[in-house]
Amino acid sequence: MKDHYKTLGVSHSATSTEIRKAYRTLAVKYHPDKNPDNSLAEAAFKEIQEAYSILSNPEKRTLYDDERWLLGMGTKTRYTEAVTPGWLLRVSKELNESLSKMDTYRMSQRALKEYILLILSDAHLGVLLQHDDKDTNAAIIYELLKAGKKLEVQYLREIDERLVTLAATNKKLQQTISEYMESRMRKARQERLQPYFIILITVLLCVLMYFYGRLH
Numbered sequence: 001m002k003d004h005y006k007t008l009g010v011s012h013s014a015t016s017t018e019i020r021k022a023y024r025t026l027a028v029k030y031h032p033d034k035n036p037d038n039s040l041a042e043a044a045f046k047e048i049q050e051a052y053s054i055l056s057n058p059e060k061r062t063l064y065d066d067e068r069w070l071l072g073m074g075t076k077t078r079y080t081e082a083v084t085p086g087w088l089l090r091v092s093k094e095l096n097e098s099l100s101k102m103d104t105y106r107m108s109q110r111a112l113k114e115y116i117l118l119i120l121s122d123a124h125l126g127v128l129l130q131h132d133d134k135d136t137n138a139a140i141i142y143e144l145l146k147a148g149k150k151l152e153v154q155y156l157r158e159i160d161e162r163l164v165t166l167a168a169t170n171k172k173l174q175q176t177i178s179e180y181m182e183s184r185m186r187k188a189r190q191e192r193l194q195p196y197f198i199i200l201i202t203v204l205l206c207v208l209m210y211f212y213g214r215l216h
């Protein structure tokens with residue numbers, strides 16, 4: 001993954017003014033008009049433009065920062081907004097939006113697990129249970145179950161416990177969480193056993209071919 005902050009020579013916490021200033025300085029230095037017939041300068045200029053197009057756009061920068069963090073390339077930006085059920089739901093939706101736009105095979109499983117647990121921290125669970133907004137709590141649970149599909153099953157147990165806590169007395173939601181975990185565990189067992197089934201079938205085919213050859 002490209003490090004746009006490194007391309008512009010700014011820190012991860014750089015302000016929009018600092019980013020704009022760095023871009024202008026580098027754009028002047030590597031502009032094709034000042035470097036005719038210089039393929040390296042032309043390539044650098046394109047990289048600078050790409051970095052600026054991402055970092056100068058707040059929405060694109062947020063998604064990019066999320067992807068960097070999930071790939072283990074940076075630290076998660078700390079939010080300064082007041083923690084409310086609505087805000088936690090929005091953060092959960094933004095997580096899935098980020099996951100839908102990135103190559104999850106390159107993603108840090110541990111980072112995603114920690115991010116989900118951050119959303120479900122004791123303090124955040126306290127806020128959600130205190131407000132007791134059942135619709136919002138249910139929506140958060142469904143969003144985090146969706147995000148959890150990107151995780152290997154061994155990372156889900158602690159998340160499962162916190163989701164059950166959030167479901168509180170909602171038996172239907174608790175059943176949904178339980179069925180989700182059972183489904184994931186069953187699938188994980190099947191995936192572990194699949195190589196053995198393939199070996200067994202291969203051996204059986206070899207045996208059948210051997211006896212078929214003997215008979216003919």
